[in-house]
Amino acid sequence: xxxxxxxxxxxxxxxxxxxxxxxxxxxxxxxxxxxxxxxxxxxxxxxxxxxxxxxxxxxxxxxxxxxxxxxxxxxxxxxxxxxxxxxxxxxxxxxxxxxxxxxxxxxxxxxxxxxxxxxxxxxxxxxxxxxxxxxxxxxxxxxxxxxxxxxxxxxxxxxxxxxxxxxxxxxxxxxxxxxxxxxxxxxxxxxxxxxxxxxxxxxxxxxxxxxxxxxxxxxxxxxxxxxxxxxxxxxxxxxxxxxxxxxx
Amino acid sequence: xxxxxxxxxxxxxxxxxxxxxxxxxxxxxxxxxxxxxxxxxxxxxxxxxxxxxxxxxxxxxxxxxxxxxxxxxxxxxxxxxxxxxxxxxxxxxxxxxxxxxxxxxxxxxxxxxxxxxxxxxxxxxxxxxxxxxxxxxxxxxxxxxxxxxxxxxxxxxxxxxxxxxxxxxxxxxxxxxxxxxxxxxxxxxxxxxxxxxxxxxxxxxxxxxxxxxxxxxxxxxxxxxxx
Numbered sequence: 001x002x003x004x005x006x007x008x009x010x011x012x013x014x015x016x017x018x019x020x021x022x023x024x025x026x027x028x029x030x031x032x033x034x035x036x037x038x039x040x041x042x043x044x045x046x047x048x049x050x051x052x053x054x055x056x057x058x059x060x061x062x063x064x065x066x067x068x069x070x071x072x073x074x075x076x077x078x079x080x081x082x083x084x085x086x087x088x089x090x091x092x093x094x095x096x097x098x099x100x101x102x103x104x105x106x107x108x109x110x111x112x113x114x115x116x117x118x119x120x121x122x123x124x125x126x127x128x129x130x131x132x133x134x135x136x137x138x139x140x141x142x143x144x145x146x147x148x149x150x151x152x153x154x155x156x157x158x159x160x161x162x163x164x165x166x167x168x169x170x171x172x173x174x175x176x177x178x179x180x181x182x183x184x185x186x187x188x189x190x191x192x193x194x195x196x197x198x199x200x201x202x203x204x205x206x207x208x209x210x211x212x213x214x215x216x217x218x219x220x221x222x223x224x225x226x227x228x229x230x231x232x233x234x235x236x237x238x239x240x241x242x243x244x245x246x247x248x
Numbered sequence: 249x250x251x252x253x254x255x256x257x258x259x260x261x262x263x264x265x266x267x268x269x270x271x272x273x274x275x276x277x278x279x280x281x282x283x284x285x286x287x288x289x290x291x292x293x294x295x296x297x298x299x300x301x302x303x304x305x306x307x308x309x310x311x312x313x314x315x316x317x318x319x320x321x322x323x324x325x326x327x328x329x330x331x332x333x334x335x336x337x338x339x340x341x342x343x344x345x346x347x348x349x350x351x352x353x354x355x356x357x358x359x360x361x362x363x364x365x366x367x368x369x370x371x372x373x374x375x376x377x378x379x380x381x382x383x384x385x386x387x388x389x390x391x392x393x394x395x396x397x398x399x400x401x402x403x404x405x406x407x408x409x410x411x412x413x414x415x416x417x418x419x420x421x422x423x424x425x426x427x428x429x430x431x432x433x434x435x436x437x438x439x440x441x442x443x444x445x446x447x448x449x450x451x452x453x454x455x456x457x458x459x460x461x462x463x464x465x466x467x468x469x470x471x472x473x474x475x
Contacts, residue, residue, distance in 0.1 A: 137276070192472060
């Protein structure tokens with residue numbers, strides 16, 4: 001087997017932006033993973049048996065954080081080029097699902113995303129308007145694209161030893177720092193958002209609002225397995241419409 | 249007053265892009281209400297309403313952690329529909345009406361995601377044998393079909409939301425009484441604050457994050473007081 005000197009990582013990265021396009025309950029992100037890995041394994045065995053077998057493997061079940069799928073794509077493509085036995089490639093993919101999912105959830109869904117969207121909320125509440133929105137999109141996506149690109153490159157560089165990449169100090173530090181930063185920003189955002197949304201409310205409506213918000217918070221915490229913000233919102237809006245109708 | 253047809257088409261296109269961004273392509277977070285709402289507002293020439301409803305639905309969005317195969321409402325196209333509804337009933341009335349239209353659309357959007365996932369599963373199941381041959385064209389066909397299905401889904405959800413907004417404009421704007429308007433708005437903001445705070449605290453947890461959150465609350469309150 002030969003490893004290409006200049007693998008088409010750019011093409012694979014572009015395809016990774018669509019990795020969840022065919023998300024399904026049977027293979028989850030599997031099909032998207034296969035599509036993204038295909039450019040990297042195209043030159044395996046002169047497009048013959050090894051290539052088709054590798055493409056079929058690449059499309060098997062996979063589920064992880066979408067931004068970190070590139071790590072598995074790069075690592076398995078490299079492992080295919082290095083002639084790693086098929087069972088071992090399958091095991092590598094399976095082993096990566098959990099850690100990549102957990103790391104991505106911590107780093108992005110519970111860190112970078114609420115942190116940057118909290119900053120956008122602060123910006124809007126302070127009157128920055130659309131600039132806050134454009135700022136959010138730019139800053140968030142710098143981190144987003146950088147993470148996707150790092151993941152793919154690291155996966156390709158480490159191949160079967162990809163677990164080493166997950167222990168990189170920068171990544172660990174980012175995961176550790178993102179949680180308190182997100183908590184601080186969310187805390188700052190909350191009073192500002194309350195002030196922003198209730199600017200036009202009269203004093204008695206503010207008192208009602210405080211009761212609704214506090215009661216709703218307690219109810220959502222207490223019944224969090226059954227009650228969602230959406231359900232609670234629909235019920236309360238229906239109730240508000242009914243009360244308003246009687247109280248004309 | 250209904251927005252002109254060309255603006256409705258622009259909202260539909262924007263809603264389709266927003267719906268696609270949520271899961272399929274490219275997850276750049278234009279699907280976040282804080283982005284979807286203000287851009288919809290800009291299309292309608294009413295950025296202020298777009299920003300307000302964007303903030304409101306962003307709080308609802310904090311109630312969701314999109315991990316694995318979890319089911320969740322779709323707030324992107326919902327916020328666009330909400331802005332379209334609220335645009336007609338300026339001020340407090342618009343806010344409450346927008347919330348009603350938005351929450352119903354969000355529920356429909358969430359249900360439509362399940363339908364698409366089931367349709368994708370069926371398609372993959374049917375192509376199982378062909379997939380095992382490792383033919384890249386089979387993969388590409390399934391993948392592109394999945395993306396197109398999601399685009400159609402997003403367009404339908406946005407169209408449904410815009411139709412609901414139209415109904416709200418036609419039948420409710422002139423008939424909803426003043427106390428009802430205020431109560432709807434208070435309920436919408438109250439629930440959004442409750443959902444946003446509960447969701448944020450789930451992310452923050454009980455450890456040192458809670459102390460950072462408390463410090464932030466004090467800082468944010470100080471900024472409000474100073475302004």
